Amino acid sequence: MGTPVKSESDLALGQLDDYLRGAHSDEQAHAYEEDLFARALAAEAPELGFRAALQGTLREMAARGTISPWLTAHELDRVLASGLRVRQFELDLARPAMPDLSGEFDLLVTKVPIDLSGVHRLDAEVLTLEGVLLKTMPDIAFDPADRAVYACCEAELARTAGSVRTITRVWAVDDQGRRLVSEITV
Amino acid sequence: MSNEALAAPRAIDDPLITQALAGDRAAEREVCQRLLPAIRAFARRRLAPAAAEDFAHDALLLLLEALRERRIEEPARVAGFALGICRNLARERARSGERRRELYAQFGLRESDLLALEPRHELSRAHLEDCYSQLTERARRVIRATFCEDDDDAQIAQALALSEANVRVIRHRSLAALRGCLEGPISWVRQ
Numbered sequence: 001m002g003t004p005v006k007s008e009s010d011l012a013l014g015q016l017d018d019y020l021r022g023a024h025s026d027e028q029a030h031a032y033e034e035d036l037f038a039r040a041l042a043a044e045a046p047e048l049g050f051r052a053a054l055q056g057t058l059r060e061m062a063a064r065g066t067i068s069p070w071l072t073a074h075e076l077d078r079v080l081a082s083g084l085r086v087r088q089f090e091l092d093l094a095r096p097a098m099p100d101l102s103g104e105f106d107l108l109v110t111k112v113p114i115d116l117s118g119v120h121r122l123d124a125e126v127l128t129l130e131g132v133l134l135k136t137m138p139d140i141a142f143d144p145a146d147r148a149v150y151a152c153c154e155a156e157l158a159r160t161a162g163s164v165r166t167i168t169r170v171w172a173v174d175d176q177g178r179r180l181v182s183e184i185t186v
Numbered sequence: 187m188s189n190e191a192l193a194a195p196r197a198i199d200d201p202l203i204t205q206a207l208a209g210d211r212a213a214e215r216e217v218c219q220r221l222l223p224a225i226r227a228f229a230r231r232r233l234a235p236a237a238a239e240d241f242a243h244d245a246l247l248l249l250l251e252a253l254r255e256r257r258i259e260e261p262a263r264v265a266g267f268a269l270g271i272c273r274n275l276a277r278e279r280a281r282s283g284e285r286r287r288e289l290y291a292q293f294g295l296r297e298s299d300l301l302a303l304e305p306r307h308e309l310s311r312a313h314l315e316d317c318y319s320q321l322t323e324r325a326r327r328v329i330r331a332t333f334c335e336d337d338d339d340a341q342i343a344q345a346l347a348l349s350e351a352n353v354r355v356i357r358h359r360s361l362a363a364l365r366g367c368l369e370g371p372i373s374w375v376r377q
Contacts, residue, residue: 010365013358016227017354019227019231021354022231029231033224033272036224037224037269039224040224040265041200041221052305054333055333056308057308057314058314058330058334061315062334066311066315067318069315069319070319126374136320138321139323139326153312154311156310156311157312157313160375163374
């Protein structure tokens with residue numbers, strides 16, 4: 001996600017963040033509280049609900065061990081030991097196919113074999129078959145020794161992603177610069 | 187936003203608040219639900235998370251007491267009254283456990299009744315995961331340290347070799363990015 005244009009909602013989120021993190025002087029905090037309580041009573045402080053929901057969901061994901069979208073093989077072992085139902089899938093780059101998403105499971109972990117020697121950074125892009133960019137995932141976490149990256153996602157997200165045909169491009173940055181290391185169409 | 191603008195009086199013409207002041211319990215509940223996140227923010231700024239929850243419940247009880255005893259006459263004074271309760275509690279810093287038990291008993295309430303006032307703020311884990319994965323690693327670490335580990339900005343800055351001002355900017359940008367992303371559909375259905 002690029003740097004977004006600041007909207008009123010974003011400014012309100014920033015003000016709430018400054019207030020909660022103690023960035024305001026006592027005088028500023030006093031005035032902010034007057035405004036915050038009045039807006040809360042008038043149901044005009046959606047930033048409070050957003051922040052509470054964000055915190056609650058992030059903590060829930062952290063407790064499930066699923067807050068990291070990318071795992072190393074070592075981290076995968078920890079997720080496998082968590083008690084969650086993990087569906088594992090190894091992508092065949094020569095013949096990419098969708099994983100089996102039938103039945104009950106909590107998480108899908110997809111192993112994508114990639115030669116990571118000398119790689120400093122990995123990014124991925126997801127595009128429609130027509131080439132429209134759907135999302136960019138920067139800074140994929142990896143352990144070069146794994147010779148693969150492990151994408152971890154909730155079952156609901158896996159099913160949503162599995163309902164659409166896409167192209168995923170994986171870009172690596174090494175000493176020679178940025179290069180395309182994999183293009184996967186499923 | 188200037189302090190002057192923030193402190194400007196706010197006209198209250200919401201019939202719900204008038205109904206709450208007249209003793210309507212459903213309206214009273216809605217008023218409490220609206221104010222609880224602000225009360226919690228007030229508490230979280232000053233106290234550790236567990237103590238902040240106690241504080242928020244104490245403040246809510248005192249607000250309920252004032253509402254039911256009809257000590258607040260004008261809708262325009264409700265927010266200020268609630269804030270005044272919070273400030274008094276903060277000033278006193280006294281954990282009035284006995285007072286709390288008395289009020290619970292007086293109004294026939296239990297802690298679960300107050301917990302039931304909790305507004306339901308829910309995000310889909312899948313949607314948040316989709317949006318969170320689009321942040322840079324540094325932004326993900328700032329968000330995680332802030333919301334999951336309760337680290338202060340000095341700790342985050344040290345861990346990431348950044349200034350505290352940079353941590354603040356990264357968090358503000360990340361919050362805006364997450365909010366914008368969560369307002370839209372999951373990436374794969376964005377076509």
